[in-house]
Amino acid sequence: AQSVTQLDSHVSVSEGTPVLLRCNYSSSYSPSLFWYVQHPNKGLQLLLKYTSAATLVKGINGFEAEFKKSETSFHLTKPSAHMSDAAEYFCVVSEAGKSTFGDGTTLTVKP
Amino acid sequence: EAQVTQNPRYLITVTGKKLTVTCSQNMNHEYMSWYRQDPGLGLRQIYYSMNVEVTDKGDVPEGYKVSRKEKRNFPLILESPSPNQTSLYFCASSLSSGSERYNEQFFGPGTRLTVL
Numbered sequence: 127a128q129s130v131t132q133l134d135s136h137v138s139v140s141e142g143t144p145v146l147l148r149c150n151y152s153s154s155y156s157p158s159l160f161w162y163v164q165h166p167n168k169g170l171q172l173l174l175k176y177t178s179a180a181t182l183v184k185g186i187n188g189f190e191a192e193f194k195k196s197e198t199s200f201h202l203t204k205p206s207a208h209m210s211d212a213a214e215y216f217c218v219v220s221e222a223g224k225s226t227f228g229d230g231t232t233l234t235v236k237p
Numbered sequence: 238e239a240q241v242t243q244n245p246r247y248l249i250t251v252t253g254k255k256l257t258v259t260c261s262q263n264m265n266h267e268y269m270s271w272y273r274q275d276p277g278l279g280l281r282q283i284y285y286s287m288n289v290e291v292t293d294k295g296d297v298p299e300g301y302k303v304s305r306k307e308k309r310n311f312p313l314i315l316e317s318p319s320p321n322q323t324s325l326y327f328c329a330s331s332l333s334s335g336s337e338r339y340n341e342q343f344f345g346p347g348t349r350l351t352v353l
Binding site for chain 1: 278
């Protein structure tokens with residue numbers, strides 16, 4: 127069985143400061159891991175995905191995530207937050223057709 | 238334009254009145270899936286389909302049916318809706334969920350369903 131835990135339900139940062147959204151997972155096999163973003167009243171958009179080619183994954187809009195197998199983590203980071211980053215973020219693990227979403231982290235960016 | 242479409246986008250209905258939410262994709266994707274999104278619970282998978290005529294239960298299949306008679310369509314059927322099925326529903330598709338493990342899902346715009 128697989129599971130995802132997003133460690134923070136809400137994160138608030140000031141514009142221009144770093145962002146860290148934490149995700150831990152459990153999976154029976156080598157996982158497929160993704161981060162999606164959902165802006166208010168919008169659909170879901172892929173930020174980045176782990177493909178096993180590299181443990182540090184670069185995504186859109188300056189986001190990155192590092193896969194750490196020993197810690198079963200896939201934390202999302204961005205060096206400098208922008209107001210447009212305010213949204214809900216979901217960490218997802220997929221395996222053999224089943225996809226499990228974390229409960230989501232709401233990112234607030236203060237001016 | 239490559240996309241996943243859902244209809245209707247908004248629906249208010251009453252308990253027990255059968256309804257169908259349609260989902261269609263134009264990307265020739267093998268894999269399709271339905272999710273419901275409720276506040277604080279993320280998205281939970283209802284059913285998924287690896288290919289035509291192949292469907293499997295997700296984490297919350299009770300009260301829902303699906304069918305996959307053709308590759309592009311994956312309708313979600315609520316035979317007897319109840320108020321606890323009031324939710325935001327998303328359909329998604331992906332190139333494959335078999336040997337290519339890293340294919341991301343493309344999501345439709347969502348259907349907001351209210352059951353009174």
